[in-house]
Amino acid sequence: MALSPQTQTARAWQLVLEHVESDLLDGRLQPGDRLPPERELATKLGVGRSSVREALRVLEVMGLIRTGTGSGPSSGAIIIATPQGGMSALLRLQVAAQGFPLDDVVRTRLVLESAVVDALAAESGRDTTPAHTILHAMDAADLTPREFLALDAQLHQALAEASGNVVIAAMMAGLRTAIESYVQAGAEGISDWDAAAERLRHEHRAILGAVDAGDAERARTLVHDHITGYYAEAGLSRRIE
Incomplete structure (x- = not known):
């Protein structure tokens, strides 16, 4: 059975979230690092830019990234915290919960x-x-x-x-x-x-x-x-x- 567009969209933003979470938990991303632009992330993961934005919104709510608009050093998504202790457990629960x-x-x-x-x-x-x-x-x-x-x-x-x-x-x-x-x-x-x-x-x-x-x-x-x-x-x- 083919997935509906709504289901595909829901799973797509989760894919983006899991990708960024994995890099955070494994130390490939550190505070001060900048995430790739939305377009680049979307292309790399094969999802729409709206899915990338939804995943970044969740990460921002969790206090792990800060996003800025426009251009220059403050634009885009920047890592502002490394998951430690309870936050690390929370992220791992996010990933594990998929199964x-x-x-x-x-x-x-x-x-x-x-x-x-x-x-x-x-x-x-x-x-x-x-x-x-x-x-x-x-x-x-x-x-x-x-x-x-x-x-x-x-x-x-x-x-x-x-x-x-x-x-x-x-x-x-x-x-x-x-x-x-x-x-x-x-x-x-x-x-x-x-x-x-x-x-x-x-x-x-x-x-x-x-x-x-x-x-x-x-x-x-x-x-x-x-x-x-x-x-x-x-x-x-x-x-x-």
Whole structure:
């Protein structure tokens, strides 16, 4: 079966990410080194420049590179940190996660994200403003499925970071590539995307509402149903309980 353009694009940016991560972990890239231009990386790896930009965005969020526009010594992508300790483990998890069984990734999400919403609901002082900002951005009517689901991933990561548990936040970040792979691929199995997107918006609002209201039990139930419901609707496998 031929891969759809959406699936090919998703896998392409992961290929770029893994290439750069491998050079970082093996010491072929060091702080101060400049990554090849987007066009050169795209040609070398046989991917589109948009895939290169997506991979660089992830690396920048992780604090490993700095990107500049225009020309001159500050332009392009420059390595600003060498992965050490926990960051090195996080990068290795990113790479290893590509081979994890899908069911195991989903079950791990259930454990981690249930803990996230439980912690958030238990402490009223936790700041969920970033999650609400992302949720508002997801209301835009002109989002493509890929754009919508990229925001979806950011929303779940924002909640993990707001929980205050740095280990869970790091694990969620480490699994991000594997999670986005199946979520993006799953969109192809949904016949009525507009209806599905509206349902996902409703579920996200309900989860945040329960968290902000301090209702941990409801938040855990909602996040469980949210994750397993999408997994089943997309036809990826049976519903996981």
